[in-house]
Ligand SMILES: O=P(O)(O)OC[C@H]1O[C@H](O[C@H]2O[C@H](CO)[C@@H](O)[C@H](O)[C@H]2O)[C@H](O)[C@@H](O)[C@@H]1O
């Protein structure tokens with residue numbers, strides 16, 4: 269049997285799982301639990317002199333192999349190139365992109381170091397599945413070291429068209445590296461189209477009748493594999509959470525009001541400011557909602573050393589404070605803002621108590637929170653999902669109220685519609701959404717990606 273080697277920047281170690289938020293780790297872990305194998309990546313730690321060999325831990329059929337970065341590498345690679353250059357660029361935010369050659373070099377060096385370690389860990393016949401924008405240079409680095417294994421690459425975040433992507437000075441290096449993979453996977457058709465456009469119109473490549481893409485002298489497959497969730501797990505968590513102390517506290521404190529919930533990493537791609545303004549707009553235009561709703565926004569700290577994230581935190585505090593200041597009454601505040609990470613089992617309970625799940629990113633690869641919210645609902649009294657059209661999740665979640673997160677008025681109207689929605693319509697929409705989640709769950713995502721990878725033709729163009 270072939271062994272699966274998963275490679276991602278972040279590895280969710282068994283001991284610190286509850287402490288970190290992020291859909292990639294949740295998805296990868298659950299895929300590895302099913303197949304067993306090895307997970308290689310960054311430990312999440314920095315040290316002055318990282319050990320020359322990865323630290324290896326075995327648990328539950330998975331071998332975890334992790335390396336540390338130095339503080340300087342963490343700064344230039346993770347805070348710098350990954351999260352101040354690639355992240356804003358790939359989320360269509362050219363105005364936020366910061367670029368420096370030093371950070372680009374650090375990114376290339378870390379990708380090369382990952383390849384050095386993998387070259388010693390990987391056996392012939394292993395299948396390598398690389399995840400996300402932090403490791404776009406890795407397929408090329410692995411080939412440079414002579415590895416002939418099947419390599420798959422999955423991009424969890426959006427890919428903009430070449431008009432935007434080519435602003436990146438290293439666009440050719442990174443796309444040239446992806447071309448060394450056997451399969452490149454995306455969350456949506458729009459991301460795949462952007463990749464194809466790059467191949468055809470920027471790299472002078474072509475598309476073969478069987479769908480394979482040729483560019484930079486290589487032939488590879490590319491496809492859409494939208495990530496899903498473990499629906500049964502989330503359903504069970506939500507039912508169990510009814511007895512959780514924090515969930516009870518939330519439910520008791522809401523009393524007869526209607527709860528609107530937002531759950532995100534604190535990230536500008538998630539549209540938290542626009543969302544708070546939309547709640548303010550609702551209370552301004554429909555004052556009868558005063559004292560009848562509560563909006564709970566959980567914003568889990570993320571990338572806290574990056575300047576733009578620090579600034580956003582201050583902006584959210586200011587924005588929530590303004591809306592509360594304007595609309596609060598002596599015994600009620602409309603917005604409860606929590607700047608911390610909650611374990612998923614508690615989130616499941618919070619989702620179930622909420623009448624509205626407000627998921628309005630300005631741009632998002634998928635957004636697993638939208639899917640978790642739906643799976644956690646009580647079938648006899650389900651809540652309503654209000655979802656941004658710019659989340660990958662919007663592609664197949666047609667039972668949601670779909671909104672443009674840049675349109676505050678439309679969002680306030682959607683909230684009003686959700687809060688007033690009669691039970692039969694809520695149930696009908698929920699059944700439709702659950703159908704979509706079940707047809708395309710986490711197992712479907714990893715199985716279909718790995719099946720396609722294992723059967724893809726492997727040849728240079
Ligand atoms: O590792 P961090 O810097 O702490 O960030 C957490 C993860 O955020 C991003 O998640 C993405 O993947 C999700 C699952 O496919 C998807 O639903 C979401 O839309 C994406 O934003 C990031 O892509 C990961 O690499 C990070 O680990």
Ligand SMILES: O=c1ccn([C@@H]2O[C@H](COP(=O)(O)OP(=O)(O)O)[C@@H](O)[C@H]2O)c(=O)[nH]1
Pocket residue numbers: 288289290291292294531532533566568608609610611612615634635636637638640
């Ligand atoms: O306090 C929190 C906030 C979020 N999450 C989890 O983090 C993931 C976020 O994934 P999503 O795809 O929505 O966005 P990402 O953060 O990966 O961009 C979901 O599984 C959430 O349940 C969590 O465990 N605790």
